[in-house]
Amino acid sequence: MNDTPPDRLSNDPRSPHYDEAAMARGVGIRFKGEERNNVEEYCVSEGWIRVAVGKALDRRGNPMTMKLQGEVEPYFRDAAG
Template sequence: MNDTTQLAPLPDRLSVHPRSPHHNAEVLKHEIGIKLNDKEYTNAEEYCISEGWIAVASGKALDRKGNPLMIKLKGKVEAFYR
């Protein structure tokens, strides 16, 4: 197990995409877990705790720029360091 007492608190909103204004490279250096309604998701691309949603890729579908289509799943969001 990693020692999570030395790590900064997780932000309310975080994205894995570098072009997003919610991207934080320092936080993403560590492995982060996301739970939505007590189910852990390993494919979450973005989350917002206060608004209660996570964004995940929608299968193999792509948008016109070649990026995966994202869908928002709503519920109780928990973010934690692994």
């Protein structure tokens, strides 16, 4: 299996960027050098993450998200050792 996480990944199964194998393996995100646990989606090449904003939901019941720009470093948690 590849030891590099995908360039773009979402935790929403309806998204075209959802990858079941990567999600099962566990992907961790460092954003601007700080560990983040509330990331909904990320893109390394474009340099952004989407994070949930509190407990607010949109009209379809999905969490409200905010896009943050900066350096994104994904890694597989099982390889973090």
